Amino acid sequence: MSTGFDRDRDDVTRGARAVVVYPDLGGSSRDAEARLEETAGLAQAIGVEVVDRVAFRVRTPRAATLIGSGQIEDLATRARMEEAALIVVDGHLTPIQQRNLETALEAKVIDRTGLILEIFGERAATAEGRLQVELAHLDYQSGRLVRSWTHLERQRGGFGFLGGPGETQIEADRRLIRDRMARLRRELDQVTRTRGLHRERRQRAPWPVIALVGYTNAGKSTLFNRVTGSHVMAEDLLFATLDPTLRQVTLPGIDKAILSDTVGFVSELPTQLVAAFKATLEEVVSADLLIHVRDVAHPDTAAQKADVEAVLAEVGVSETTPRIEAWNKLDLLEGDARDNLLAEAGRRDDVMAISALTGEGVDALIRRIGDLLTAGHQRYSVTLDAGDGAGAAWLHAHGEVLAQEVEDDRVVYEVRLAPGDYERFASR
Numbered sequence: 001m002s003t004g005f006d007r008d009r010d011d012v013t014r015g016a017r018a019v020v021v022y023p024d025l026g027g028s029s030r031d032a033e034a035r036l037e038e039t040a041g042l043a044q045a046i047g048v049e050v051v052d053r054v055a056f057r058v059r060t061p062r063a064a065t066l067i068g069s070g071q072i073e074d075l076a077t078r079a080r081m082e083e084a085a086l087i088v089v090d091g092h093l094t095p096i097q098q099r100n101l102e103t104a105l106e107a108k109v110i111d112r113t114g115l116i117l118e119i120f121g122e123r124a125a126t127a128e129g130r131l132q133v134e135l136a137h138l139d140y141q142s143g144r145l146v147r148s149w150t151h152l153e154r155q156r157g158g159f160g161f162l163g164g165p166g167e168t169q170i171e172a173d174r175r176l177i178r179d180r181m182a183r184l185r186r187e188l189d190q191v192t193r194t195r196g197l198h199r200e201r202r203q204r205a206p207w208p209v210i211a212l213v214g215y216t217n218a219g220k221s222t223l224f225n226r227v228t229g230s231h232v233m234a235e236d237l238l239f240a241t242l243d244p245t246l247r248q249v250t251l252p253g254i255d256k257a258i259l260s261d262t263v264g265f266v267s268e269l270p271t272q273l274v275a276a277f278k279a280t281l282e283e284v285v286s287a288d289l290l291i292h293v294r295d296v297a298h299p300d301t302a303a304q305k306a307d308v309e310a311v312l313a314e315v316g317v318s319e320t321t322p323r324i325e326a327w328n329k330l331d332l333l334e335g336d337a338r339d340n341l342l343a344e345a346g347r348r349d350d351v352m353a354i355s356a357l358t359g360e361g362v363d364a365l366i367r368r369i370g371d372l373l374t375a376g377h378q379r380y381s382v383t384l385d386a387g388d389g390a391g392a393a394w395l396h397a398h399g400e401v402l403a404q405e406v407e408d409d410r411v412v413y414e415v416r417l418a419p420g421d422y423e424r425f426a427s428r
Contacts, residue, residue, distance in 0.1 A: 018043055018086035019079050020053040023067055025091070030267070034300045038267075039090040039112065041217070045119050051082040065104065066097045076105050088115055092268070112268055113140060128191045135184040142177050207248075208373050209258045211284045213312065214293035215304040216264025219328040223293055223356035224261040227366065252370030253377070253400040253416065260287065267307045281315045289372060290323035291365075293356075296341060297332035322372055323350065326365055330355040374400065380422050382413045394425060 020043060022035045032055040040050040056071045065072060066089075079087060086108050087101065093111040101109045110118070117137050124130045212220040224230065228247040245261040262284055284290065292308060294301055305325075313319075327345055330338065330353055345353040352368055354361035377399070384391045386409050395401055399417035406412075417425070 016086045017051045017084040018048045019084045020088045022055040022090040023058045029303045207256045208288040210289045211260045211287035218293045218295040219356045220293045253374040255397045265308045265311045293326045296327040297329040325351045327353045377416045
């Protein structure tokens with residue numbers, strides 16, 4: 001099977017007019033308007049034009065259609081009035097529900113899982129990312145019995161949800177799909193082993209790893225760029241970052257550290273993607289420190305925090321891993337809201353209030369990171385021959401040189417080091 005896209009037909013999908021629907025089943029901590037806004041943002045992230053949005057209260061979910069007949073009629077009317085050929089449902093649909101809704105609405109219907117997988121399919125920039133997305137898509141589609149639709153038909157192979165007949169269309173032979181999934185898993189296993197070797201090399205050179213995590217569009221990449229001086233894609237766009245990015249940084253007391261920017265999490269992240277992207281998130285699992293970047297200006301910031309923590313637990317991050325919450329987007333707050341947030345952040349050791357966009361608070365965050373990573377360090381006096389340039393370089397690279405004094409043909413260093421690093425140096 002092909003894993004490529006036919007880019008000649010992308011403009012058809014990117015011009016699609018869509019109605020976004022949130023079926024409120026009750027029990028959610030999220031505001032319905034915020035959910036609609038987020039899902040509209042997800043759709044717009046792949047160029048879909050959202051022309052209407054509506055929330056329905058669903059007291060009794062229907063096995064055949066999820067929503068009731070009156071709500072279907074309302075939705076069909078909205079789609080006809082807006083000339084929308086796509087309905088985006090912010091929730092999970094069974095294959096039967098998807099098929100019945102497409103028949104009743106005479107439009108393509110895509111649920112939240114399919115929408116997120118479509119975005120990941122467009123954004124994956126590396127070979128590994130594309131393998132992971134295709135595996136997730138095949139896993140999702142293997143249980144779908146719905147025939148590909150002909151509205152907005154787009155011929156392309158590989159994976160895609162808004163596409164027409166392609167090599168991975170739903171009626172494809174399931175044995176071929178299983179075989180393809182097995183091959184993808186073997187390729188990803190190789191990628192995982194390679195990544196593990198790279199991680200082992202970094203661990204042998206004891207450089208701490210700091211991972212930025214957070215809800216999608218929380219500002220991780222903006223913060224990453226400001227700290228590292230890089231130019232990672234950082235836009236006001238959901239899932240702007242997909243593939244992990246690593247950069248070497250210098251911190252107070254630490255000459256070298258690795259900063260990792262990771263994919264943003266989202267509520268109800270498809271289980272297929274959580275499983276497929278575990279290799280990508282291994283940098284997070286093995287990190288020495290997590291920086292949880294939160295958009296504190298967002299109305300659902302508390303619910304977003306809960307979603308991020310749930311995903312971290314699902315991919316195997318230990319609760320004992322040190323972490324800091326970076327309360328981002330201070331620039332969007334003013335008045336009492338800003339003053340109250342700054343006061344609360346000031347009372348907590350695990351919180352730093354920042355604006356990654358303007359730089360406010362970022363220097364203080366960097367100092368806090370350095371303090372945490374060097375908290376167990378002790379002060380040592382080390383005497384080296386004046387010509388021992390390698391030893392001097394090692395001390396500067398792995399510790400904080402506080403003072404040095406030349407005594408005849410020797411140099412005495414006062415240095416702050418981790419006890420383990422001092423033992424390694426002393427036994428060299």
